[in-house]
Each structure stands twice: as structure tokens, then as C-alpha cells.
Amino acid sequence: MSAPLLEVGHLAKRFGGIVATDDVSFAIPPGELHALIGPNGAGKTTLIAQLSGSIFADSGAIRFAGADITRLPMQKRSHIGLARSFQITSLFLNMSVLDNVALAVQAHAGHSFSFWRNARAEAALREPAREALARVGLADRAERLTASLSHGEHRLLELAMALAGQPRLLLLDEPMAGLGPEESARMVGMLRALKRDYTILLVEHDMEAVFALADRISVLVYGRIIATGSPDEIRGNQQVREAYLGDAETAHA
Numbered sequence: 001m002s003a004p005l006l007e008v009g010h011l012a013k014r015f016g017g018i019v020a021t022d023d024v025s026f027a028i029p030p031g032e033l034h035a036l037i038g039p040n041g042a043g044k045t046t047l048i049a050q051l052s053g054s055i056f057a058d059s060g061a062i063r064f065a066g067a068d069i070t071r072l073p074m075q076k077r078s079h080i081g082l083a084r085s086f087q088i089t090s091l092f093l094n095m096s097v098l099d100n101v102a103l104a105v106q107a108h109a110g111h112s113f114s115f116w117r118n119a120r121a122e123a124a125l126r127e128p129a130r131e132a133l134a135r136v137g138l139a140d141r142a143e144r145l146t147a148s149l150s151h152g153e154h155r156l157l158e159l160a161m162a163l164a165g166q167p168r169l170l171l172l173d174e175p176m177a178g179l180g181p182e183e184s185a186r187m188v189g190m191l192r193a194l195k196r197d198y199t200i201l202l203v204e205h206d207m208e209a210v211f212a213l214a215d216r217i218s219v220l221v222y223g224r225i226i227a228t229g230s231p232d233e234i235r236g237n238q239q240v241r242e243a244y245l246g247d248a249e250t251a252h253a
Helices: 044-052 074-079 097-108 123-135 151-163 181-194 207-213 231-235 238-251
Strands: 006-015 018-028 033-037 059-064 082-084 169-173 199-203 216-221 224-229
Touching: 006 044, 018 044, 018 059, 018 224, 033 044, 033 207, 044 082, 044 169, 044 199, 074 082, 082 151, 097 123, 097 151, 123 151, 151 169, 151 181, 181 199, 181 207, 207 231, 216 231, 216 238, 224 231, 224 238
Parallel strands: 033 199, 033 216, 082 169, 169 199
Antiparallel strands: 006 018, 006 059, 216 224
16 A cells, blocks of 8 residues: 555644644545545634644644655645645636636746736746646636636636646645535536546535545544544444534435
């Protein structure tokens, strides 16, 4: 069995008296789509933030491709191949779709956003941007104004921006939030295609999507992982059903 690409050991984070993550440990081998599920307030967003480097853990360790990155800043994690979707939190709505991704390529290359520098005009930035747009099915939207895209297309654009740095691991934080049935189906198809080439950690409330996509699932409740296993193992886990899955599946029925 190959060594894990991502290995998390005994990670913990507290905000005053609130325990956000509590002794979290799991590992993701190369090529796996690993889903992280749990109720609202379980600590999923805090855990993703710790993995991406936007906040540091109080204790525990994170290893990526064998290296300890526990205290590595977010930008340096991006440079070694760890990308969080929606990490660039705001799309530039008054710019073209291509411009947004070209700026993301520029940022992943280690440069800050430079509005006086025409990122779109540089082939070294433009061509990877076009490739990322093609990968998410937005090639024909490249010259469109970003404000003109639908909500689902904005989600795909944010995904293209995450792909712009050619990551080894994608951290996807609820990519289907706010999508209608058709857009959700499109996103599921996109993630199914991406999992052939990328290792993915997926945080998602849509249980139908999770069970359709995941190789393995970890369940986070009150900051602790209560179970990790295959979709069938998680679906049949009584503790998981009592803590979360029964209510979640009812909500999505």
C-alpha cells in the first residue's frame, strides 16, 4: 500500500472554551476521494482551515507527501501542491472569466495580485488558465464577464482557480452548496472526472453526492472523528446513523 499523501495526527484546535477539532487523525493515500461529513458545527470548516494553513492547530501534526507542514504558511502549502477550493474567496465580477483564472495562476506561482500587470496578456499565465477552464467545462465562457455567469458556473470557476496551480491534493469545501438539481448533477460529474487525476478531500452535506463519489468517508461530530470507512461501512455504522447520517439522509430524501 502506498504511503499517505496527507496524514493528520491528533489535530486539535480550541477557540476559548469551544473545542473545534479534538484529537483528529486520518490519512488519505494518493488517488483517493475522501469525504468528510458531519452536522453543522462539527468542526469541518475549522479542520479544512487547518489543513490549508489559514489557521494553525493548537496541537497535533499534518504531513503532506512525507513532509511536516504543520506550521507551514498557506501560500507555501499552495506551492507544494495543496489547494483549497474557494481559497480565493471573492471572484472579480467585473473581470472576464479568463482574467480571474489567470490571476489565480499568477498567485499560485508566488506573485501577489498585480492589477497594473496584465496577467491575461502573458502566455505563461493565460494558457494554464485556459486549460483549467476547459477542465471544468467553462472554455466557452472564457471571454464572458464573470458577473454574467450563473451561481453554478461561479462554483465551477472557483474550482478552475483551485486547479490553476496544478495541485496534488484538492480540499473542496461544500462545492455543491446552493446548487439546484441540474447544477448539482453537473458538479458530481465534474468531480467524478477529476478524481481520476487528483487526490481529493471533499467536505459536503449532500449525502447522495458523497455516497456516489467517495472511496472512503470520515464522520466528524463535535470535533472528533467517530468513524472512517467505505461508503457501505459508514452507511451501516449504527453510531454514525444515530449521530448524524439518519437525519442527514432523511433531509435529502
